Amino acid sequence: MRVHQxxxxxxxxxxxxxxxLSIHFLLRRWGVDSRIYATGRDELGxxxxxxxxxxxxxxxxxxxxxxxxxxxxxxxxEMYLRSRNKKVLIYHNITPAEHYRDFHLxxxxxxxxxxxxxxxxxxxxxxxxxxxxxxxxxLAAGFSEDRTGVLPICPTTDRLDGVRVDRxxxxxxxxxxxxxxxxxxxxxxxxxxxxxxxxxxxFRGVNAQSRLLLVGEPIMSYYTAxxxxxxRLGLEDRVAFMGKVKDGALKACYLASxxxxxxxxxxxxxxxILEAFHFGLPVLAYAAAAVPETMGxxxxxxxxxxxPLLAELLGRLDRDEVTRRRIVEAQRQRLRDFDHQEFERxxxxxxxxxxxxxxxxxxxxxxxxT
Numbered sequence: 001m002r003v004h005q006x007x008x009x010x011x012x013x014x015x016x017x018x019x020x021l022s023i024h025f026l027l028r029r030w031g032v033d034s035r036i037y038a039t040g041r042d043e044l045g046x047x048x049x050x051x052x053x054x055x056x057x058x059x060x061x062x063x064x065x066x067x068x069x070x071x072x073x074x075x076x077x078e079m080y081l082r083s084r085n086k087k088v089l090i091y092h093n094i095t096p097a098e099h100y101r102d103f104h105l106x107x108x109x110x111x112x113x114x115x116x117x118x119x120x121x122x123x124x125x126x127x128x129x130x131x132x133x134x135x136x137x138x139l140a141a142g143f144s145e146d147r148t149g150v151l152p153i154c155p156t157t158d159r160l161d162g163v164r165v166d167r168x169x170x171x172x173x174x175x176x177x178x179x180x181x182x183x184x185x186x187x188x189x190x191x192x193x194x195x196x197x198x199x200x201x202x203f204r205g206v207n208a209q210s211r212l213l214l215v216g217e218p219i220m221s222y223y224t225a226x227x228x229x230x231x232r233l234g235l236e237d238r239v240a241f242m243g244k245v246k247d248g249a250l251k252a253c254y255l256a257s258x259x260x261x262x263x264x265x266x267x268x269x270x271x272x273i274l275e276a277f278h279f280g281l282p283v284l285a286y287a288a289a290a291v292p293e294t295m296g297x298x299x300x301x302x303x304x305x306x307x308p309l310l311a312e313l314l315g316r317l318d319r320d321e322v323t324r325r326r327i328v329e330a331q332r333q334r335l336r337d338f339d340h341q342e343f344e345r346x347x348x349x350x351x352x353x354x355x356x357x358x359x360x361x362x363x364x365x366x367x368x369x370t
Contacts, residue, residue, distance in 0.1 A: 003032055003066075004058060004065070006038070007037075007038045008074035010041050012246075012247075021036075024048065056079070060084050064085040065085055066086070071268075089127040090129075096266060100188060156271055160247060167252075191265055193229055194307075196226065196235070212238060215250060254278075257279075260283045264289075265286065277335045284313070300313070
């Protein structure tokens, strides 16, 4: 049995790409013929993924397994629908389209069409969310309870531990300022504008020796709006748009930072929260979508964006080392719920189930209802 994975893109630093590669490397280690296909690929993607058209010769093979990663509409979904392979859908959630309406019409259309198409993707033996939140969305779209499950996120922390820190970036950021950090795509639903509003309150009302680091690739229309906001607030020399950085520089940003801030209004999981847990940064996060599930009672969750009050809370944590240590320890405890062994155990059950005579029933026995 071959295992094929199809993703819209395979890119360095992307959480879905990391999940696909983690599956690929485990399958190869277990002696399974594993292949990845993508519509878009950066340099890393070209090393590990073929163009998705290369999957066409395998579509008729009933003995093969196709794992399709779904996170927005992509033309290769037609291959999934037409394939005669046994099928597993991994649903990473799709951002509600209205977040992009005023900033990026192609993404608006892809998200809108992606959500509209979700019920049509029910032609699979097994549908998995990478969070319970995502699994519930599958149920709401008409997927059967006994053919859904959760495949937990494969942690990215080992990858960051294994890279050499960018010493130049680390030195530049370790200048005595308190660094607030956001990591992720700079896109409207992440509400980076609200992160900036919180930082403005903290900088002006609590700690003038502070800096905001925004790490991630932006969509240009939203970046333009954020740049105007920063200039309007007079924070040009205090807000650093880092762009998409290599892992060594990302590690430096985590090591040099003091707090992680999430104002996002839609997340299917939010991997950077776990990375912040790992590096010992107290996380302040807006309680939207899957974020409370990811936090699991750790960190600081809030359901009202009262920026002056949140800035005061940060100031208290600056002074109260005992409370800060308690938050960090609770986060480390939560991080233990996400380990490679759990990810590997569930993936192995899925693969062995499809290799066995009972197929999807065996596979679902290991993941349903989790």
